[in-house]
Amino acid sequence: MIAYPRRQQELRSLVQRLGVAQLDAINWNLMDLALIHVTFSAERNYEQLEFVGDAVVKLAAAEFLLKAYPQLKVGEFTALRSVLVSDRILAKIADSFGFDRYLLVAASAKSDPAGRDSRLADSFEAVLAALYLSTQDLSLIRSWLDEQFQPLAEEILADPARQNYKAALQNWTQGHQKTLPEYRTQETGNTHNDPHRFVAEVWIQGRCLGQGMGRSRKAAEQAAAQEAFLVLSRQES
Amino acid sequence: MIAYPRRQQELRSLVQRLGVAQLDAINWNLMDLALIHVTFSAERNYEQLEFVGDAVVKLAAAEFLLKAYPQLKVGEFTALRSVLVSDRILAKIADSFGFDRYLLVAASAKSDPAGRDSRLADSFEAVLAALYLSTQDLSLIRSWLDEQFQPLAEEILADPARQNYKAALQNWTQGHQKTLPEYRTQETGNTHNDPHRFVAEVWIQGRCLGQGMGRSRKAAEQAAAQEAFLVLSRQES
Numbered sequence: 001m002i003a004y005p006r007r008q009q010e011l012r013s014l015v016q017r018l019g020v021a022q023l024d025a026i027n028w029n030l031m032d033l034a035l036i037h038v039t040f041s042a043e044r045n046y047e048q049l050e051f052v053g054d055a056v057v058k059l060a061a062a063e064f065l066l067k068a069y070p071q072l073k074v075g076e077f078t079a080l081r082s083v084l085v086s087d088r089i090l091a092k093i094a095d096s097f098g099f100d101r102y103l104l105v106a107a108s109a110k111s112d113p114a115g116r117d118s119r120l121a122d123s124f125e126a127v128l129a130a131l132y133l134s135t136q137d138l139s140l141i142r143s144w145l146d147e148q149f150q151p152l153a154e155e156i157l158a159d160p161a162r163q164n165y166k167a168a169l170q171n172w173t174q175g176h177q178k179t180l181p182e183y184r185t186q187e188t189g190n191t192h193n194d195p196h197r198f199v200a201e202v203w204i205q206g207r208c209l210g211q212g213m214g215r216s217r218k219a220a221e222q223a224a225a226q227e228a229f230l231v232l233s234r235q236e237s
Numbered sequence: 238m239i240a241y242p243r244r245q246q247e248l249r250s251l252v253q254r255l256g257v258a259q260l261d262a263i264n265w266n267l268m269d270l271a272l273i274h275v276t277f278s279a280e281r282n283y284e285q286l287e288f289v290g291d292a293v294v295k296l297a298a299a300e301f302l303l304k305a306y307p308q309l310k311v312g313e314f315t316a317l318r319s320v321l322v323s324d325r326i327l328a329k330i331a332d333s334f335g336f337d338r339y340l341l342v343a344a345s346a347k348s349d350p351a352g353r354d355s356r357l358a359d360s361f362e363a364v365l366a367a368l369y370l371s372t373q374d375l376s377l378i379r380s381w382l383d384e385q386f387q388p389l390a391e392e393i394l395a396d397p398a399r400q401n402y403k404a405a406l407q408n409w410t411q412g413h414q415k416t417l418p419e420y421r422t423q424e425t426g427n428t429h430n431d432p433h434r435f436v437a438e439v440w441i442q443g444r445c446l447g448q449g450m451g452r453s454r455k456a457a458e459q460a461a462a463q464e465a466f467l468v469l470s471r472q473e474s
Contacts, residue, residue: 050311115431137374
């Protein structure tokens, strides 16, 4: 039980907004912890939960995608998931639930808008960890989180660029940065038809923005381009 | 139920070797799938399970580390986990259970030793996913996997280098490659004491081998060096 009844009430109201029905199953101490930033308390904050939460959100996204789109190729699952669990998307979801109102942050940190997105994404992951650890499964998470993921996944999949990501990525970098993506591709084995035979990285302005594997050089580069394109195009929206 | 009694028997024997007690809880179709390489069947193989399994193993490792070493700093959790879930370690664990004997692979792929480690690691992740999906929790996984992680974590933590990873990494690259690690460090915000204020990458021979965050430039670079050092030094053993 948390010491302050008002905090307890606030946390209940957040959890209800998320759409979690079984309030009795929740470990409220963990939920409290999940919404304390390190600048508010150096000893008692969400950092450990966030460490668990990044795996929880990846697992939840994987299960959602397998169920919702059983026909997709594995490369597409990976690219879609990397967008769904990106800081940008998680911050957006957290923001839509008004996480800002529940997160305890030092005033000095609040005045730093650059950190806002990462605080929102991190505390969102921590909340997912608190819910996961309450029951040791995803039963408090999947129903409402799937609803958040669904329209985002539809939007990404509806994108006509996804048929040819190398071309889409090149258009994007030429339009935005007057540069071309650079591919670094290696052959890791010599087995015909092995989907891991080629490994590609795509570099843009000195940063590796995507990685991919494939049966051919071209397939690996398409997979890398897909990841980079989805990350970049989501950052814009 | 799987069509071939002999395969069923083999899978049961593997699961018993792992140390899973509740055989009745296992979805044997998934377990079968987890041990089929894409070169054996392009339609029915472990690729989708592997996609789920990489999140399952991260989650299992996170829970193990939090329970076994509650006193560690978050940066240390992250570095330790990145070693525990690395392909190299997962392949080693899979190998110790004789996964090679159970994995269905085309002869052409078997003759490619370069792919062996990644096949072992990937099928290990797929088996974890099959066990996770059988019960929708980690109850068939944690007990025996924790026992695998424990001595590995002890070994990593006993390493005297971990007090100063920048120095340890420099020694390593000078000794092995006659090069120096290169740090690329950015200030992402200006909040005093924010553990994400600085983000560092460490580059060795054109590859980014570690990333880290910290309250100071030095702390972020130590965290990045730690990740790279642990990865490189594990590759040696």
